Amino acid sequence: MRKVPPQSSIGSGVIPLQFNVHDLGELTTHCIRCGFCLEACPTFTETGSELESPRGRIYLVRSALDGKLDWQDDVRPHLDRCLGCRACETACPSGVKYGAILEMARDRLENERRNISKQALLASTAKPGLLRTQLALSRLLPGRRVPGFVSQLVSGTSPEADLPNPQPLPNYPPLDESTLPPVRGEVYLLEGCAMRVLYPGVHLALRRLLRRVGFVVREAPTQGCCGSIYAHNGDLDEANRLATKLAAALPGDLPVIVDSAGCGSWMKESIFADRAFDASEFLLAEGLANVLNTARFEKTLTYHDACHLAHGQGIRSAPRELLSAIPALKMVELPEADTCCGSAGIYNITQPKMARSLLERKFANIESTDAEIVALGNPGCHAWIAQAAREHGGQVRVMHTLEVLEQALNPA
Ligand code: SF4
Ligand code: SF4
Structure with a gap:
């Protein structure tokens, strides 16, 4: 597992993203167009279309950067259909950083022309209080799906996703302190947005599992969104702003334990690069298997x-x-x-x-x-x-x- 860095390297105000937006063109040149990623790409295997493949999307971005294609008309529809799943990165023998290419290209598209409906959807998801209220209000409408007018606005078609149901807290018995190891450290727990509202029982399980291997959670009640939902949807400035704000709410150099894969993935690219850990890697390293x-x-x-x-x-x-x-x-x-x-x-x-x-x-x-x-x-x-x-x-x-x-x- 990665080492936690000294406090002096954290919170300097400089966000150590692996890449900056000026690297976009250079990153696309790493693709040698071999096609090894195609069968790993769900949108390619579903459609059979080169333009819905990683290789095709990289080519579109490259061509738009060269001024041969229009970003909005020619590129956006295909980047919108990309899941951002990064299966292509795993499959690529040339180490192409497709996730970074996608994030930067989407950022460029959104800076050029904001998709207002999508921005509103992101804003409501990234604020736990607003998400709670919105879910409660949506339940007053008939049906269990995402409201039809929301779906029409952001996708132009009818919804498929149900409104998620916040999960009740499980009724675990109190931990028996006499059977637990001595406390040997503190960590932060990323409360997040969707996790906090929808799956509080997962956070509770994590707190108990951490205690079972000798760690307690230092409370950080002012923490907010980590920014991942913005990073993955074309607003890197807002993503970095939120990550920086979160770093101020989680001061010091304690590890930050994350139980949401999307948040953890972004945090490891952001200001938290050296101290964000997925819960499974942290708990395994600290002996939970025993x-x-x-x-x-x-x-x-x-x-x-x-x-x-x-x-x-x-x-x-x-x-x-x-x-x-x-x-x-x-x-x-x-x-x-x-x-x-x-x-x-x-x-x-x-x-x-x-x-x-x-x-x-x-x-x-x-x-x-x-x-x-x-x-x-x-x-x-x-x-x-x-x-x-x-x-x-x-x-x-x-x-x-x-x-x-x-x-x-x-x-x-
Ligand atoms: S992204 Fe990688 S695997 Fe896919 S075509 Fe380019 S070099 Fe080949
Ligand atoms: S991120 Fe996923 S959907 Fe997008 S190109 Fe890569 S494999 Fe395909």
């Missing part, structure tokens, strides 16, 4: 790789190792485990048809495993795959990896 030897969870489980965990952060084995440490838990590998489910941040609202196709493909793979539970590590995937589970009869339960681990340590 604690899980006493757990009980006699279920069959499969694991879905969230794109921003597997492709964005290169984290595949840590969640699997932790889950495999639970005695009697039967793990079944999921076909196409690291193929995007179509949720992709706000993609299932802005591109509902493609998102639906990918969801059905994902759920067919899940059903093929006969697993009772699918575990994952990202709120967008959680809500979207849970919707498919409901629509397909409710036989499969969707859980965050941390919920599985903590539940296994609290057998009924």
Whole structure:
């Protein structure tokens, strides 16, 4: 696991992004057009169109930079249909930084012409209070889907995504301090936006798991959005502004533990690069697998790789190792485990048809495993795959990896 840097290198006001916007042209030159990424790209495999492939999109960006194509008319529709899943980065033998190319190209598109509906959607998602109010008000409308007028505004078509239901807090018994190791350190926990509103039980599980390996959470009540949703949707200035503001709310050099793959992926590119850790990598490194030897969870489980965990952060084995440490838990590998489910941040609202196709493909793979539970590590995937589970009869339960681990340590 990466070392936590000294405080002096953090919060300097200079955001150590890996790239800056002037690198866009240079980054596109690394693509040698070999096509090894094509079969890894969900939008290419769904459409068969070169323009919906990583290679095609890089070519479009390159051509627009050279003045041969129009950014808005020729490039935007194809970048809008990109999931930002970064499966192409994993597949690329030349190390092309497609995620950075996409973020910078989208930033350029939005700076040239703002998509007001999308900006409003981002703003309402990135503020927990507003998100809560909006969900409550939307429930007054008929149906369980995202309101039709919102879908028409951002996608021009009818919605596919249900409004997510905030999850109730689980009723865990108090931790027995006499059985816990001494406290040996503090960490911050990223509360986030969607996670805080929709999945507070995941944060609770994380706090308990951290304590089980000797860490406690230093409270930081003023923390807000990390900026990831803006970084992934074409507003790098706002993303960096929010990351800088968050750094002020999480002072010092304590590790920041993240249980949302999309947030963690962005934080590792941002001012938090040296001190953001996905919960699974931190807990594994701190010995949770040994604690899980006493757990009980006699279920069959499969694991879905969230794109921003597997492709964005290169984290595949840590969640699997932790889950495999639970005695009697039967793990079944999921076909196409690291193929995007179509949720992709706000993609299932802005591109509902493609998102639906990918969801059905994902759920067919899940059903093929006969697993009772699918575990994952990202709120967008959680809500979207849970919707498919409901629509397909409710036989499969969707859980965050941390919920599985903590539940296994609290057998009924
Ligand atoms: S992005 Fe990588 S894998 Fe895809 S065509 Fe370019 S060099 Fe080849
Ligand atoms: S990020 Fe995903 S959808 Fe976009 S080009 Fe790469 S593989 Fe395809």
